[in-house]
Amino acid sequence: MKLAGAALNQTPLDWENNLNNIKTAIEQAKEQKVDILCLPEMSIPGYGCEDLFLSEWFSAECFEKLLEIKEWCEGVIVCVGLPIRLNGITYNTACVIKNKEIVGFTAKQFLANDGVHYETRWFSSWVANTVQEFEMLGQSYQIGDIIYEHQGVKFAFEICEDAWRNENRPAYRHKPKGVQLIINPSASHFAMSKTDVRYHLVVDASKQFECTYLYVNLLGNEAGKMIYDGEILIAQNGNVVLRNQLLSFKSVDFECAEVSFDSPLPVVDVTPLPPVDENIEFISAITVALFDYLRKSRSRGFVLSLSGGADSSLVAVAVAEMVHRAVEEIGLEEFARKTNCCTPNEVSDLKLLSGKELRNALVGKLLVTAYQGTVNSSDNTFQSAQELAKSIGAVFYNWTIDEEVRSYQSKIENAIGRRLTWEHDDITLQNIQARVRAPGIWMMANLTNSLLLATSNRSEASVGYATMDGDTAGSISPIAGVDKAFVRQWLVWAQQHLGYDGLQYVNNLQPSAELRPLANTQTDEEDLMPYPLLNQIERMAFYDRLSPQQVFANLRGTYPDDQLKSFVQRFYTLWSRNQWKRERYAPAFHLDDYNVDPRSWLRFPILSGGFKEELTEVGIR
Structure with a gap:
């Protein structure tokens, strides 16, 4: 039997795009004489439709699209995902179409409801071993825990989260029923190092349940925050039959392979994946995410306030690497078509270029940068910003904001009847510099119909080390999902391994905000604490969900007790005080195994007691 998966780059409510991708995959399957084609979870509407799943009209619209798709499926079995709403309840289903006929709908049994997932808000779980009939548009259909058959081979489903439930997963029930093929359409979000877990989830299952397992994930930045790696896996009895290249810039990544059910591969021990390099994973994911965000928002490019520091430098390199990777995979003409960055005549001229020359020419069309200096800015950061922009081909502007800062400062001094000084008004004088930078860079974004890139990282978000409406201003905050220590080590890696000299x-x-006078030699870590320690406290507090007392106990011995207590107090105090900032950050990509975004991974009250009693127990207050 020839099995196929197609990872699709879908978009919520973009019916034309979604159906075109589905049709492309089906046509490729028919050309390759595929028996069974699996498409990702919720492939008709897009997985990230959120509260639209609660609307009656929306599920009805999806069903009408299904009837269109059905007519394309001559001579092939296609598994396609959509919501089915019955009696005011929505189910997450995979529909099996065989030779233009709907055979049935399998409904998801376990719903993801942790981390970034809120499936129980929209869907209801299906009860195992139950099947019922429903009527839609005058026709009767079966829905439930169905076992299907093709060419004497029984097949059934696990839909995404179903497979992550260990001893409760549906595969345990499928095996005694003689199921030889398990199909898993998924929308499993990207996180660094997660692919290793998913690989074993699939390949180990093929060995444990002595079956063939076909797994297909969604692809790309579907709806703004979540990234999907488009993984396609076919495994049989512990053997990997097919595994594709992840995080593609394609709209449709179609893969197929032949599998024998008469003479299956022998049961073997699963070969582990080589160690995952998170540096490679990170840049692969963020470049696909930026590419999709750019084209799906119908923007014409990016604008960046390039300070010469680590965060803005990483964001600039991510745009350059996005151009390099996308053109390398899908070609110049397809890149230009999808980003709308070049006219046909310009494409003809660009074809004469290659390598870094081509990359830099395209970056020059897509990325505008500006260094906005003050009297407190150093020559070193100006050189860092200018040389980086030049090396990647970005447009580079240089202006100062001292006049604007003095204007605001004098207005307030006249109003309150005294001068502002660094001794008494430190935060105020720092913030006005960061905040005054926003209007000018927003003007550049408006002039070019571009996305303004914010540059805050997760460590800064945790403790609110950012000026609201200043350096947090932006349309998208690409690196807010990773910590400062990762940012710094990645930049060294990128210089060495990607050639960004x-x-x-x-x-x-x-790292320095450069907001105090240069004589003060301001650094981030002196303002806060060592970044590696900040990241440890953050992870223990909100990923491991430990109390302040447990965090202190686990870190004891890394610093003298009094110093560690002051760091722990500073973290929790700043965390609690700055939840309102995290509520207002620009949208961020989910890149690590957790983040501090209250709209996706971590909710926390804006107003709270600030861990006062818990910190007292540690002997801090």
Whole structure:
């Protein structure tokens, strides 16, 4: 039997795009004489439709699209995902179409409801071993825990989360029923190192349940925050039959392979994947995410306030690497068509270029940067920003904002009847510099119909080390899902392994906001605490969900007790005080195994007691 999966780059409510991708996959399956084609979870409407799943009209619209798709499926079995709403309850289903006929709907039994997932808000779980009939548009259909058959081979489903439920997963029930093929359409979000877990989930299951397992994931930045790696896996009895290249820039990644059910591969021990390099995973994911966000928002490019520091430098390199990777995979003409960055005549001229010359020419069309200096800015950061922009081909502007800062400062001084000083008004004088940078860079974004890239990272978000409406301003915050320590080490890796020599300047600098007078030699870690420690406290507090007392106990011995207590107090105090900032950050990509975004992974009250009693127990207050 020839099995196929197609990872699709879908978009919520974009019926034309979604159906075109589905049709492309079906046509490829028919050309390859495929027996069974699996498409990702919720492939008709897009997985990220959120509260639309609660609307009666929406599920009805999806069903009408299903009837269109059905007519394309001559001579092939296609498994396609959509919501089915019965008696005011929505189910997450995979529909099996065989030779233009709907055979049935399998409904998801376990719903993801942790981390970034809120499936129980929209869907209801299906009861195992039950099947019922329903009527839609005058026709009767079966829905439930169905066992299907093709060419004497029984097949059934696990839909995404179903497979993650260990001893309760449906595969345990499928095996005694003689199921030889398990199909898993998924929308499993990307997180660094997660692919190793998913690989074993699939390949180990093929060995444990002595079956063939076909797994197909969604692809790309579907709806703004979540990234999907488009993984396609076919495994039999512990053997990997097919595994594709992840995080593609294609709209449709179609893969197929032949599998014998008469003479299956022998049961073997599963071969582990080589160690995962999170540096490669990170840049692969963020470049696909930026590419999709750019084209799906129908923007014309990016604008970036390039300070010469680590965060803005990483964002600039991510845009350059997005251009490089996308053109390398899908070609110049397809890149230009999808990003709308070049006219046909310009494409003809660009075809004469290659390598870094082509990359830099395209970056020059897509990325505008500006260094917005003050009297407190150093020559080192200016050189870092200018040389990096030059090395990647970005448009680079340089202006100062001292006049605007003085204007605001004098207005307030006249109003309150006294001068503002660094001794008494430190935060106020720092914030006005960061905040005054926003209007000018927003103007550049408006002028070019571009996305403004914010540059805050997760460590800064945790403790509110950012000026609201200043350096947090932006349409998208690409690196807010990773911590500062990761940012700094990644830049060194990128200089060494990706050839971005322009990073040599930033890699020799200590992170600094450069908002105090230069004589003060301000650094981030002096303002806060060592970044590795900040990241440890954050992870223990909100990923491991430990109390302040447990966090202190686990870290004891890394610093003198009094110093560690002050760091722990500073973290929890700043965390509690700055939840309102996290509520207002620009949308961020989910890149790590957790994040601090209250609209996706971590909710926390804006107003709270600030861990006062818990910190007292540690002996801090």
